[in-house]
Structures are given as C-alpha cells and as structure tokens.
Amino acid sequence: MNPKITRFLAEQKPATPCLVLDVDAVADRYHALGKALPQARIYYAVKANPAQPILRRLVELGSCFDAASWEEVSLCLQAGASPDAISFGNTVKKVSAIRAAYEAGVRMFVFDCREELEKLAAHAPGSRVYCRLLVDNYGAEWPLSRKFGTTVESAKELMLAARELGLDPYGLSFHVGSQQLSAEAYEVAIARAAALFTDLSADGLDLRMVNLGGGFPIRYRDDVPEIDHFTTAIFRAMTEHFGNALPEMLVEPGRFIVGEAGVVRSEVVLVSARGRKDGLRWVYLDIGRFGGLAETENESIRYAIRTSRDGSPTGRVALAGPTCDGADIMYEKTHYELPLDLAAGEQVDLLGAGAYVSTYCATGFNGFAPLTEHYI
C-alpha cells in the first residue's frame, strides 16, 4: 500500500468506512499516461471521482476534462478549468444542461443519435460535436456497450447532418468498456473509426479528432497489462490506419488516473460461520455494495484486500456489507481467503478503490451515512 496512505491511516485513525486518496498519486498516474501516449490529450473522466482536490490538481497539471453532466462541468469550472478544456461527454443530456454548459463556454459535445444532434444544434449552435460509435466491449470487466453508441452507417449520416445543422463535425469517439484488459478492443475500434474518416472525406467532410475513450485497466486483485501495452497498440493502430495524417487524439481515463490512488478502510462488523459446517465464514464489513462498492455487482470488480491480521493462516470467506439487503454481498462465488483470526472491530482495507466509490455511494441506505473522504 502507498506509504503516504499507510502513514495517514496509522496516525489519524479515521472513522470507518472511509476513502483515503493520495492526490500526488493521481498526479503520478496523469504523468505516466502522458508519457505513454504523448500524442493524446487527456480528458479526465470526472465521474470516476469528482472531488475538488483531484480536479484542482489536474487543472494545475494542464489536464482537460470529460464531464457527464452540467453539474460535473460546473465542478470543473469551480476547480479552475477553462471551459474550452471541457468535453460534455454524455450522449444523454437535458436541454437545460446543454444550455448551461454552452452559456458557460463549453463548445465540445458528444452525441450518438439524430435527436441529440438536433438538441445540440438548437442549444449549442456552432459547437464541435463528435459521434460515439458502438463498439464491442468484449474483454471489459465493466462493459458499457448496449446503452451507447451508434453504427458506422448511422454515424456517417449523422456527421453529414451535423454540418447541415450548422455544427462543427469534429470527430468520432468510442468506448471499449471500463477496466478493459484487451488491447485488441482498441485496435478494432480505431480501424472502424479510420474507415469512417476516409468515407466522410469522400463526402467533403474532414474530421479532425478521434476520442479513444477510457477503459485502461488498473491492478485490483489480479495483475493487468501495463499501460504501455495499450498505448503502444493504440499508437500502432492509429499510424497503421491513419498514416501520416494523424488526427487529434483524446483519451478519457477515469479509473486509471484515480483508482490506484485510493484505499477504502473498513471495519469488520461480524465474522460468522452461520451455524453451518461447510466452513465458509461470512465476513461482514461496514461498507458494502450500497456504501460505495457498487462495482462488486455480479462480483465484477475484485478488490485486493489487506487486513490487520495479514500473515495469519487464512480460510475461504464470503464478504458482505452491513445492510439488511440480501443483495448487499460483494463476494460469494469469487474465491477470497482472509485470516482465520480476523474478528469484529478489526480493519480491512480495499486497495485500488479511488474510483467510483464516493459517488456510487447511497445517500443513507439502512440509515448509514455516506462514505467519508480524505484527500491527502
């Protein structure tokens, strides 16, 4: 675990459950990605963690921002971001949100259908717009594919329509799915985008940008390929398909930037064999699926776990949250082992928990207060 976080936990002994996140580690990851793919501009996906200390640090570093709502646009502006460093990256936007962002100076918007394009033409006239393509999310641990994106055929029509509607048909985007473990997913999507660039060029439309989305995986319980593995494949695919006429490249990392910078500290509320002889102990923590660990739905994201008893002999456990909800189980099928002497009142840390915990957290399910956050 990150020594700065270890020291904070040891000295401050914060009440649990809480998120402790090292803002310097965020900066390190920003630099690492910038180094691995210097050709791309980084639009931090604010939804991963919109805390002001993170946004302010990224503003200082020159980052751009991918906002999912007017509220997120507003958080970026509050942190000092320039409106032209913000992309409104949600394909589903209220008219009031489009207007508010436009009035604040935001001029880049995504869309994936005719209806949204018309809203943009009416309420964000002249803005740069990019169309989100539907791509396969195979290989992603948190796939996104069904809800967003459109076909290449439809995107072609839409980009031509964007010009007709007085918008600036700026580029294309795709998202290969979050925590994507396969570099091939990017290669396939880049080939598709490049073909559409060529196709539209024949219609006199010169697109200038490819938004590669996010999805870069981080280390949870299992190793993942290093970032170079993805960026090398991406750059190779870009040069292969676009040749010397490389368009602007954007990336929208969220999890990659903040995930490994954070730790959730929780407390064991109960350890129980539940009157059975099958040996599976149930460990109940003071945080669960509704306290921020939403990505354990279907046991998708598998956090690495450290306990105050590490080093003792271990045995298989199921891990559940503190609520009366039967769905509030993090891991039951996935094989997790924890020390046999772990008991109520002791600490359990979930590593790599800097992304998507503070905002997924419920307002007060079963009366429990939202996760406390410490940015250090």
Add this chain to the structure above:
Amino acid sequence: MNPKITRFLAEQKPATPCLVLDVDAVADRYHALGKALPQARIYYAVKANPAQPILRRLVELGSCFDAASWEEVSLCLQAGASPDAISFGNTVKKVSAIRAAYEAGVRMFVFDCREELEKLAAHAPGSRVYCRLLVDNYGAEWPLSRKFGTTVESAKELMLAARELGLDPYGLSFHVGSQQLSAEAYEVAIARAAALFTDLSADGLDLRMVNLGGGFPIRYRDDVPEIDHFTTAIFRAMTEHFGNALPEMLVEPGRFIVGEAGVVRSEVVLVSARGRKDGLRWVYLDIGRFGGLAETENESIRYAIRTSRDGSPTGRVALAGPTCDGADIMYEKTHYELPLDLAAGEQVDLLGAGAYVSTYCATGFNGFAPLTEHYI
C-alpha cells in the same frame, strides 16, 4: 394514480426527478394491515423510507419500528417513538451501534450467530433477543436468503446459549424475501418456527414471540394477491402449528406500508432509435438505477409507468437512466411499451415508488443530485 399526488404534481410542477409521497396513504396501509392481521404488532421497516413525516405519522398511529442501524433507531426516537417500540432488526451490528441503542433504551435485538449473541450479551445485557431462521425465499422478487439466518439446529443451541449469557430468549424471526408473492412461504416458515418452539420448550425455554418478517407484496406493473390472502394463510398456519398457545406475533412491513403511497416523477431526456432498424426505441429518463431505482437491478421490480402521452399508440422500448454507466439500464429484456410520440422534456411517472428509492439513491453519481422528496 392517487388524486392527492396528481393534484400536487399538477399544481406544484416540481423539478424532476422527485419522489412525491402521500402520508395519508401510508396511514391507510397501516390500518389495512392492522385490520387484516389484528393479532400482530406492526414494526415498520424504517429502511423502506425513513423520512420524518412518515415516521411521525406512524408514531401517532401507535406503530412500532424495525431499525436496521443505530442511525435508524435515532431517526425513530427523533420522530417521537418510544425506545421500547423499537426492534434493532439487523443481524449485523457494530458494537458501538448496540451500545448506543441500548443506552437509548432499546431492549429488543435480533441475531443469527454465536458471535453476534456474545456482542449482545456484553453490550445489551438482559435484552430480549430473537434468532433469525434461514428460510427459503422462493417466490420473492427481491430475495434475501443467502446472507441472513441460521439453521433450526443452530438456532436451538443459540437460544439456549442466550439464556446462559443472561439475555432474554424472546423468540424467533424469519424473512421470506421482499415482494413475496407466495403465501406458502410464510406457512412453511411458521411450521419450522413452531417446531423449534416445541423443541425448546422441552429444554425448559418458553419462547414468547414469532416475528413473521415482512415481504408483503404491492402492486407494481402486475397484480398481486390482496393482503388478506397472506394474513389469512398466516393466521391459519399460526393456529394450526401453535394451537391455543399463540405467541406474540410481529410483522415488519416496509414496502407494503409506503410503496404504493409514492410516485417518482421523471422527465424524458432522450428518445432514440439509435440508428438501428430493429424498432427498439431507447427512452432515457432523468432517473435511473443509481438515482434511486436500484431495485430494477436484473429488472426485478417492474414499476407501472404513466406518461404525459398516455392514450397514443405505443411501441416497445428499453428504459435507461441518465448516467454514462452501461449498467444504468432499468428495462431492456422486460417488455415495456410507451407512446410513440413520447419525446424529450415530457413526463414519465413511476407508480408504487414510495419504498427504497430515496435511500438507495447515490450521493452524486455522474454529478446528479440525489432525488428530491416531497411528503404531502
């Protein structure tokens, strides 16, 4: 739709998304259940909706309360409930929560394992305790079974141990699962509890209470049996298995009391055919799984939907929330039809949404503020 809510919506035109809940309708449901099962005391499951106007009204009506946490105990006290009208009904409790509740005067606690029993003996000495049995949740639309409860054999040992530990072995509980459509689930569980009563009586332990849990279903999109169907079966099973020596009966309804009293009003953000010819329109609302509709996970709870275009010809839709999360889809496999002329900016009401929406709601996922609540 409830005329009082209809009027409120028409006159106030509240910003969406919001929950509008008729507190008089809560009182009606409380009375209806009391009439259907007069032998049982009602412990309202606070987790279903802990809003003060609801708790205060139920206090006036003489309701007792099932609290899932110290925070919920505290909310009940704040609403004027007497501590002896509160059951701490979560089998997983922090020591600090047990202590706080005990100090506030709460003397009834559930448990389902030795470890929790020992915590209660140490921190809530002399309290009435009841053991939760594991029962089959077959037939429930929101099952609870895997995480809670213990076997009859283990419960027997635990109740005897409770006596040894200086606690008052008060009774047994079970929960057949939420939105349970089968009365048989209660009958089977009652038979199991009664057998254990008899068994423990032979050991000189006279239990006095059966907590029948909650689970009574409400009308969502589909009809459900009336409450009498369940209460008649319950009372018949109680008399069949306990004869004239009927123990105290407790019920813990949550959804049944508040569900039908509330409506979620939302706005259509986008309607899109998404560039495909398959005819499935996607309707994106300004509320989704992370804005309070958590029970649409796996499309389990299927709300009845009313729109401002009802009466127009309809077509099949998928329904999704406003966030950039691919998991934020309410209904894709379930067949829903909505008016073909429904468009962005128009209203969509989800009926029977008074339970489990305000608290499941995320603090700020994708930047969206929590659901606004109106109690009328």
